[in-house]
Amino acid sequence: MAKQFMKGNDAIIVGALAAGCRAYYGYPITPASEIAHAAALHFPALGGVFIQAESEVAAINMVYGTAGMGIRTMTASSSPGFSLKQEGLSYCAGAELPLVVVNIDRGGPGLGNIAPEQADYFQVTKGGGHGNYRLITLAPNGAQEMCDLTMKAFDLADKYRNPACIMADGITGQMMEVVEIPEAKPVPYDHTAWAVDGTPATSKNLISSIVLEPSELEEHNLKLDAKYREIMANEALCEEYRTEDADLIVVAYGVISRIVYSTVDQARAEGLKVGLLRPITLWPFPSEAIAAHAERDMRFLAVELSTGQMVEDVRLAVGGKAPVDFYGRCGGMVPEGAELMNQYRQLMEGVVRS
Amino acid sequence: MKVYEKSHSFYEVFERKSGPAKEATHYCPGCGHGNVHKMIAEALEDMELTSRTVLVSPVGCSVFAYYYFDCGNTQAAHGRAPAVATGVKRANPDSIVISYQGDGDLAAIGTAETIHAANRGENITVFFINNAIYGMTGGQMAPTTMLGQRSTTTPLGRQEHVHGNPIRMCEMLSTLPAPTYIERVAVGDSKHVMKTRKAIRKALKIQAEGKGYSFVEILSPCPTGWKMDPTVARDWLMDEMTKVFPLGVFKDESDNVDEGSWDREFKPFDTDQVNAYLDRLKTSMTEGAQVTLKEDLHCKFAGFGGQGILTLGLFLSQIGMRAGQQVSWFPAYGPEMRGGTANCSVNLSNERIGSPLVDEPNVLVVMNQPSLDAFEKTVPDGGLIIVDTTIVQGKPDTDRLNAVMIPASKIADEVGTPKIANVVILGALVAATGAFTPEYCMETLRSVIKKKNLVEMNMEAFRRGYDFVKNQ
Amino acid sequence: MTNNAAVDAPFMEVNAELCKGCQLCVGVCPKSVIAISDDLNSASYHPAYYTGADCTGCGLCFYACPEPGAIKVVKP
Numbered sequence: 001m002a003k004q005f006m007k008g009n010d011a012i013i014v015g016a017l018a019a020g021c022r023a024y025y026g027y028p029i030t031p032a033s034e035i036a037h038a039a040a041l042h043f044p045a046l047g048g049v050f051i052q053a054e055s056e057v058a059a060i061n062m063v064y065g066t067a068g069m070g071i072r073t074m075t076a077s078s079s080p081g082f083s084l085k086q087e088g089l090s091y092c093a094g095a096e097l098p099l100v101v102v103n104i105d106r107g108g109p110g111l112g113n114i115a116p117e118q119a120d121y122f123q124v125t126k127g128g129g130h131g132n133y134r135l136i137t138l139a140p141n142g143a144q145e146m147c148d149l150t151m152k153a154f155d156l157a158d159k160y161r162n163p164a165c166i167m168a169d170g171i172t173g174q175m176m177e178v179v180e181i182p183e184a185k186p187v188p189y190d191h192t193a194w195a196v197d198g199t200p201a202t203s204k205n206l207i208s209s210i211v212l213e214p215s216e217l218e219e220h221n222l223k224l225d226a227k228y229r230e231i232m233a234n235e236a237l238c239e240e241y242r243t244e245d246a247d248l249i250v251v252a253y254g255v256i257s258r259i260v261y262s263t264v265d266q267a268r269a270e271g272l273k274v275g276l277l278r279p280i281t282l283w284p285f286p287s288e289a290i291a292a293h294a295e296r297d298m299r300f301l302a303v304e305l306s307t308g309q310m311v312e313d314v315r316l317a318v319g320g321k322a323p324v325d326f327y328g329r330c331g332g333m334v335p336e337g338a339e340l341m342n343q344y345r346q347l348m349e350g351v352v353r354s
Numbered sequence: 355m356k357v358y359e360k361s362h363s364f365y366e367v368f369e370r371k372s373g374p375a376k377e378a379t380h381y382c383p384g385c386g387h388g389n390v391h392k393m394i395a396e397a398l399e400d401m402e403l404t405s406r407t408v409l410v411s412p413v414g415c416s417v418f419a420y421y422y423f424d425c426g427n428t429q430a431a432h433g434r435a436p437a438v439a440t441g442v443k444r445a446n447p448d449s450i451v452i453s454y455q456g457d458g459d460l461a462a463i464g465t466a467e468t469i470h471a472a473n474r475g476e477n478i479t480v481f482f483i484n485n486a487i488y489g490m491t492g493g494q495m496a497p498t499t500m501l502g503q504r505s506t507t508t509p510l511g512r513q514e515h516v517h518g519n520p521i522r523m524c525e526m527l528s529t530l531p532a533p534t535y536i537e538r539v540a541v542g543d544s545k546h547v548m549k550t551r552k553a554i555r556k557a558l559k560i561q562a563e564g565k566g567y568s569f570v571e572i573l574s575p576c577p578t579g580w581k582m583d584p585t586v587a588r589d590w591l592m593d594e595m596t597k598v599f600p601l602g603v604f605k606d607e608s609d610n611v612d613e614g615s616w617d618r619e620f621k622p623f624d625t626d627q628v629n630a631y632l633d634r635l636k637t638s639m640t641e642g643a644q645v646t647l648k649e650d651l652h653c654k655f656a657g658f659g660g661q662g663i664l665t666l667g668l669f670l671s672q673i674g675m676r677a678g679q680q681v682s683w684f685p686a687y688g689p690e691m692r693g694g695t696a697n698c699s700v701n702l703s704n705e706r707i708g709s710p711l712v713d714e715p716n717v718l719v720v721m722n723q724p725s726l727d728a729f730e731k732t733v734p735d736g737g738l739i740i741v742d743t744t745i746v747q748g749k750p751d752t753d754r755l756n757a758v759m760i761p762a763s764k765i766a767d768e769v770g771t772p773k774i775a776n777v778v779i780l781g782a783l784v785a786a787t788g789a790f791t792p793e794y795c796m797e798t799l800r801s802v803i804k805k806k807n808l809v810e811m812n813m814e815a816f817r818r819g820y821d822f823v824k825n826q
Numbered sequence: 827m828t829n830n831a832a833v834d835a836p837f838m839e840v841n842a843e844l845c846k847g848c849q850l851c852v853g854v855c856p857k858s859v860i861a862i863s864d865d866l867n868s869a870s871y872h873p874a875y876y877t878g879a880d881c882t883g884c885g886l887c888f889y890a891c892p893e894p895g896a897i898k899v900v901k902p
Contacts, residue, residue: 004637005668005675005683018632020623023445046631047621049444053437054470061434061467065410065441068428072623073441091431142682142710175684175710176668178675181636184628196426198442198449200405206370206420208429213372255710262708336713358888358899375843375869377895383846383871388892395894422894544854544886551889577848584848 003180008146009034009173012102012166015150016074017042018182021100023049023073025062027081030114031170032104035076049073056081060088060101067097068207069198070191072154076102078170079120080111083128089163090129093224094209096194098157100150101135102166104173105254105305107332115332116170118254121309124167125283132221134228136164136235137282139253143177149280151182158189160231167282169305171255171334231284238286239278242268246275248348249293251314252303253279255334260303263337267344274344282310287317294321301347303340304328361395363404364422371421380418384584386541386574387416387483390550394452394481395423397555403562407450408442410435412464414456415489433464436471439478447617450561451478458488461497461521468523472567475532477616479557480569482523485576486595493579497521500598505579520598524571528604534566534616536605540573542592546601560608566616573599637675639801645677647704647789652712656697656729657721657742662776666719667698669780673790673798674702682710695724702789717787719779721762723748730755738786740779744772758786758823765818774815781819792820836883836901838876844896845873851887851897860887 006014012035016024024039036052043050049066053059059075066073077085082103092099105120107113120128127133136156138149146168153164196205211217239257242264243249252260257278267274277293279286290300299322302311311326318324327343329335368376381388398404407425411417413432420427426449430438439453453471460468460482471478487505488494494507498520502511512520524538535557539550550572557568573595575587582590621627653670657663667683674681685698699712718733720726721742730750733739739755744763760782766775777799784795796813803809838860840851845867852860857880867873874897883901891897 001637001639001641001676003675004635005672005681014632014635017628020625020628022620022623023441025441042631046628047619049618049620051440051444051474054466057434058437058440058467058470061431061437062441062444064430064434065428065438065443066445067441068438069442069445071445073445087431088434095429171684171710175682176671177682177707177710178680181632184623184625184632186625187623196408196428196442198406198408198426198446198451203405203407203424203426206427206429208420208427210417210429258707259709259711261706334711336711337709338713356883356885356901358885358897358901360895360898364894377841378844378846378869379893381892383892384848384850385892388894389889392889392892392894544890547886547889584850585853588850588853 003178005176006143006179007034007174007176008140008143008168009104010038011143011147011179012076012150013038013042014179014181015147016100016154017046018184019072019151019154020184020187021072021074021154023066023071025051025053025059025073025075027053027056027059027077029078029081031106031173032076032078032081032102034173035102056084057088060085063099064088064092064097067092067099068095068196070195071197072187074100074102076104078104078106079108082120083123086129089135090131090133091209092163093133094131095207096161097163097207098161099163100153100157100166101163102168105167105169107330113332114170116255116305116334117330117332118169118256118305119307119309119330120167121282121304121306124165125285133224134283136160136162136231137167138164139167139280139282140172141254141257141278142172143175143179146172147179147182156235158187160227162227167254169254235281236284236286236288237280238289239280240289241276243275243277243293245273247273247298248301248344249275249277249298250301250303251277251279251290251310253282253310256303256305259335259337260340263340263344266337267341272344272348279310285313285317287313290314290317291319294318299323299325299347301325301327301343303335305334306330361392361399363395363398363424365424368421371418379422381415382578384575384577384587385415386485386572389541389547390481390483390554390572390574391419391422393551393554397558398425401558401562403450403558406448407452410439410442410451410453412455412459414459416454416456416483417490419454433459433462434467435459435464436467436476436478436480440471440474440476443476443478444618445620447477447620450558453478453480455480455482456489457482457484457486457496457498461523469527472527472533472569473530475567475616477561477564477566477618479561481554482569482571483574484571484599485574485579486520487576487579489576489579498599500595522599524569524604527569532567533569533605534607534611535560535568537603538571538573538599538601540591540596540601541575542573542588546592556608564614564617565608565611639672639676639798642676642794642798645679645790645794647679647702649716650704651700651702651717651787651789652715653700653717653719654697654712654715654729654732655700655719656695656725659696661696661721662773663696663721664698666776666780667700669777669799669802670700670702670783672802673795676798677790677794679704680707682707684710697725717783719783720746721775721779722746726750740782740786742775742779758782760819760822762819765822766815769815769818770811774812777812777815778819781816782823785820785823792817834902836881836899838881838887838897838899840874840876841896842867842873842875844893845871846893847871847873848892849874850890850892854886854890856884856886857882
């Protein structure tokens with residue numbers, strides 16, 4: 001069989017190998033460590049690089065070095081470690097380096113706990129470091145997507161010369177599912193024009209994020225901004241389930257989208273016309289898909305493992321045209337289906353049932 | 355004829371430099387950076403290394419080293435140059451990688467990167483410009499500022515009990531086993547400038563020969579920061595700085611290290627190689643017939659760590675995978691696992707699986723009393739509960755639930771070891787749910803159990819569990 | 827080298843526009859054949875210059891000078 005039963009965290013590395021990632025730099029942290037374990041096993045076996053760095057900061061800067069060569073490279077961590085990587089990510093975005101960073105989001109703020117949360121949404125999607133930049137952010141909700149979206153993240157990173165992020169939660173990282181093992185294909189990008197890889201072909205190139213002249217730095221920022229607008233126009237992705245006629249569209253990503261998915265049919269059986277809209281890209285946010293529904297008489301409910309972060313993007317997308325409510329749990333608490341059903345019932349009180 | 359002139363490892367014109375004077379450096383009169391730049395450029399040219407060199411420039415006055423060197427240039431964040439250099443060198447061991455850093459960069463904000471790159475024996479060359487001050491940011495105290503030395507943040511002079519002592523990097527790094535060459539030199543008088551030239555060439559040669567990590571600390575004047583004339587600064591460098599930072603070779607293993615011994619392997623992406631490797635990651639299970647479930651299984655398995663609770667979940671999951679079903683397995687993870695209890699949620703479904711968490715299991719296995727107490731109530735009416743009666747003393751509500759009371763651990767012990775009680779339970783579960791034929795399950799187990807000498811014992815355990823339920 | 831014949835004595839030369847007047851070359855010259863000009867260059871430095879005789883081509887001024895292109899020394 002071309003399949004394997006594996007953890008989401010392991011599936012990330014399978015996707016990375018198939019995508020041609022050749023170097024992994026990381027630092028241990030629960031609940032992301034399995035990614036490093038898998039990398040430590042597989043990368044050297046293929047003649048690639050695995051280094052357990054002295055810090056998260058060092059790890060992202062090793063990534064900066066390899067990414068600057070135009071070679072596919074990655075790092076992974078969980079919330080507190082991801083915070084430490086922000087400096088490096090800002091430099092990578094400024095120098096326009098393609099790379100993949102994984103954040104297996106855990107409970108915060110501070111040391112928090114190791115249970116699943118989605119409270120790093122702002123940090124991930126709004127540019128967690130300094131300066132005008134964005135991370136292309138993909139949010140898998142199962143092991144197969146951990147693999148497939150990692151591959152996609154490498155492609156998007158190369159296509160736009162920008163860091164791409166896999167944002168997942170501890171449950172999606174720890175759970176095992178059936179994964180179709182992908183096929184490795186050649187990387188269709190040539191980075192000789194800008195990379196610095198220690199060969200004569202690239203010896204005239206420069207990897208840098210410093211632009212001293214204000215006019216030139218403005219120009220650089222505007223160039224980045226144009227790139228970000230192009231990404232927003234072309235790359236937003238979401239999945240919809242029974243939204244066409246829904247009176248209530250629940251917007252949820254990652255593991256919560258799975259729990260919401262479980263409740264949609266159940267709600268429909270009760271006569272509540274509920275649908276699910278699952279952002280697959282968190283940045284760019286699927287605003288257009290959301291806004292399209294707001295043209296009719298309906299309402300939205302954002303469900304997150306946070307005190308309300310993605311809901312702000314839903315509200316921006318809707319622009320006041322439909323009510324947007326929020327339900328969240330945090331600290332590692334994960335709502336059960338029955339809990340969400342109660343929310344639906346309360347919100348839809350008075351709505352005529354079909 | 356001997357001509358001393360601008361090295362061809364420098365750009366003819368410094369086009370990247372903003373403003374006029376594109377053939378002059380941005381450095382202040384008398385600054386030591388220029389001397390060191392010249393000697394590095396000369397060495398790269400003489401050793402024919404320039405076109406495969408990557409110069410990693412730091413944050414500090416030498417942030418703009420990339421204006422000058424006609425080689426690959428990568429500009430790094432403050433203190434991170436050794437990490438960036440590591441990322442370059444590991445992914446192209448044939449490159450020549452220079453980490454060029456000042457004292458604030460190398461010995462304050464980047465101390466960790468410095469020490470660990472050295473400790474890994476990265477086959478890179480670090481040139482450490484120690485001028486005892488932060489130049490670029492306006493003459494603040496550096497980690498190497500000397501006691502009594504005034505700076506903009508030590509206006510009364512550096513004091514040991516307030517600011518700590520100047521840090522000696524060569525001495526610290528030379529305690530590490532990995533570095534090949536560590537020397538401190540000074541661009542002071544001519545004699546020492548020429549010694550610096552020699553050290554720079556030696557360090558680069560060591561790297562080019564794959565002999566490992568080389569580190570040259572160069573005491574260097576900052577006339578502007580020190581508020582001295584350039585010639586006075588050179589004298590002060592030799593007279594005062596060398597007292598705190600003694601010159602000399604701190605470590606030199608270059609004659610004892612074989613060429614290439616610190617070269618690391620790196621293979622570029624090869625799809626054939628990766629695909630052959632990915633093939634090995636695929637399941638060892640044989641193809642099996644598709645099996646449609648009569649009813650989706652939402653299972654919770656709970657007990658003590660070591661009872662094979664998680665493995666029970668994995669076995670059932672793999673049977674489901676072979677049968678072409680949608681499957682998810684989720685363990686309670688983290689500190690819970692270290693507390694001696696274990697549980698996992700397993701879903702098998704003909705349809706796409708929603709929540710991987712099982713809040714209301716229609717199949718509950720309990721292998722210890724706390725699990726019965728905790729989870730019995732979560733099973734909906736008519737659900738299946740399987741209890742290992744060897745260990746669990748309590749009784750579930752048999753009016754409400756379909757209970758299988760099986761002395762699984764005892765049966766397993768009879769078969770060979772109580773460690774396979776989980777497989778006895780699996781047999782009982784398959785019998786009680788009727789989800790699969792026993793043959794289908796046993797065939798699957800055969801192909802996934804890694805220790806082949808244990809296969810028959812597991813088959814027996816499965817069969818005993820299965821028969822226990824069927825014979826009731 | 828086409829000009830070999832033309833050069834029979836060692837000499838040093840200073841690119842006055844690139845010189846920052848730090849005087850390090852003056853101090854290291856064993857023959858004291860480098861001096862500082864009274865003129866200012868366009869960056870407002872008093873540049874060094876070769877006094878015109880007795881250079882041995884030792885190169886010490888070249889290595890003492892921090893500017894890559896300011897000093898050239900030729901020793902036939």
